[in-house]
Amino acid sequence: MDLELWRLATVIGCIIVLQSCYWIRLQRVPICIPFCNVVVGHLLLFASRASFFFGGAFFSVLFFRHVPELSALPPLGQGFVKALAVLAILFSLFCYSLELERLGKAIEGPPTDVR
Numbered sequence: 001m002d003l004e005l006w007r008l009a010t011v012i013g014c015i016i017v018l019q020s021c022y023w024i025r026l027q028r029v030p031i032c033i034p035f036c037n038v039v040v041g042h043l044l045l046f047a048s049r050a051s052f053f054f055g056g057a058f059f060s061v062l063f064f065r066h067v068p069e070l071s072a073l074p075p076l077g078q079g080f081v082k083a084l085a086v087l088a089i090l091f092s093l094f095c096y097s098l099e100l101e102r103l104g105k106a107i108e109g110p111p112t113d114v115r
Contacts, residue, residue: 015088022095032105041108048100055093062086 010031011085015092015105018092018096022092022099025099031102033103033106036107036109038059041104041106044104044107047103048097051100052093052097054096055090058093059086059090
């Protein structure tokens with residue numbers, strides 16, 4: 001099943017917005033947290049790890065959904081574009097989970113030396 005043009009444009013637009021926000025924040029905006037809270041930090045760390053489960057589930061659904069269609073491979077260009085789109089989506093989810101992890105570590109506070 002092929003995506004309609006407007007849905008494909010929406011997916012590409014969302015990838016561009018997510019990547020733009022991530023890289024601009026990483027290069028130009030420092031994380032300044034007005035409070036430290038271990039519980040909130042742990043919840044954000046959990047959310048960052050759990051968010052990447054969705055990436056794995058997304059890839060698994062795509063892979064197992066299209067395995068029966070592998071007897072007839074798509075044209076090389078079309079297959080390359082689809083693979084590139086899936087990788088871009090997975091990379092965007094990875095960047096999102098990294099940002100949540102950074103925020104969670106910042107909210108937890110400075111690391112303490114446990115002996």
